[in-house]
Amino acid sequence: MSFAYHNPVRLRFGEGVLDEIGALVAGRSYLLVTHPDAPMRPWRDRVTSLAGEPLAVVDTIEPNPSLALLRRVCDGLDGVDPEVIVALGGGSVIDSAKFLAAGHCRFAPAHDHLLHGAPIAAPALPLIAIPTTAGTGSDLTKWATIWDPEGNRKLSLNRDDLYPEAVLVDPLLAATLPWAMTLASGLDALSHALESLWNVNANPVSRTHAVQAAHDILAALPRLQRDLSDREARSLMSLGATRAGLAFSNTQTALAHNISYPLTLEYGVTHGIACSFCLPQVMQAALGVDADCDAALAASLGGTNLRDALSRLGVPADAAAFGVGPDDWRRIVTDAFAGQRGRNFIGSIGRFPGMG
Ligand SMILES: NC(=O)c1ccc[n+]([C@@H]2O[C@H](COP(=O)([O-])OP(=O)(O)OC[C@H]3O[C@@H](n4cnc5c(N)ncnc54)[C@H](O)[C@@H]3O)[C@@H](O)[C@H]2O)c1
């Protein structure tokens, strides 16, 4: 057996770890990036009271950050040159902060790198991530998803210097998430865990994180469905998302994520739902291909029927529920197998239900 595992992010986890932000910023000048929503206000105030006044604040980050949004943000940061960026928010905020870190708050270098692979002279600015959703794992990866609705495509920044310097996972921050976002972000994390298992890049370390992640998430979500104020379940959900992040940070995602992108771009389906409703179908195509993967999937689910579990959580079982017709579905699945993330998938298209 031979493999490598690498994740350089300094991780602190637990209720109240937000209070360590002052020590992490350590007197450096910083740019605070966050969402405009009211639930961010108390956390944002806590950050500034502990880390000092930021050099500037970007609080206009919307879900699925687009090139157009990031251009406007950079235009508003003309001349701002922080020593570190603090990202307080969900994956959209953390990914936007990575774009800003790569280009030192200037649009052209990050854009030209993203679209044309143009080299960037300086290493990215350091980034401290404070996730407020329990899902994307972007706080533990070196990737940022940037959306280009005009070009009908999803773009991906991928640089070793975009691993955050540190992450504070404080489950209390996700307590204000409504059920729909709790579910979507939680299922995004479940998808990361399973996608790292049916993946040509899987290794024993990523597998261990993924199996534990799936356990945590499958236990936490039904509890949160019953009671959003269940603090223990929030912690379990944040732990599951963190473990899933540690798993897929070393494997990337696979087929379900490639299926998800057109569903988000063309049908407006939230990322976490778009990459999870099809997990039972993707699993069917994966089972029987690799004994280690089969064993890990069985351990992940621990006897739970994935289709039934998703149905109880209110997730539709097939794409027709989002308005996707049969021809379009075949096109989406075929393209997903051909794309880069699809090629991470261990199964072949003939094994996918309805595609044989
Ligand atoms: N870089 C990666 O590795 C990676 C992995 C998976 C997903 N992503 C990307 O992340 C994005 C999705 O991120 P997300 O699921 O975290 O959601 P999000 O960041 O898009 O946030 C969704 C909504 O929830 C609100 N919100 C966030 N935290 C809240 C809280 N604590 N209380 C109340 N409201 C809150 C936000 O303001 C926003 O309106 C997508 O663009 C996806 O492509 C990136």
Ligand SMILES: [Fe+2]
């Ligand atoms: Fe995802």
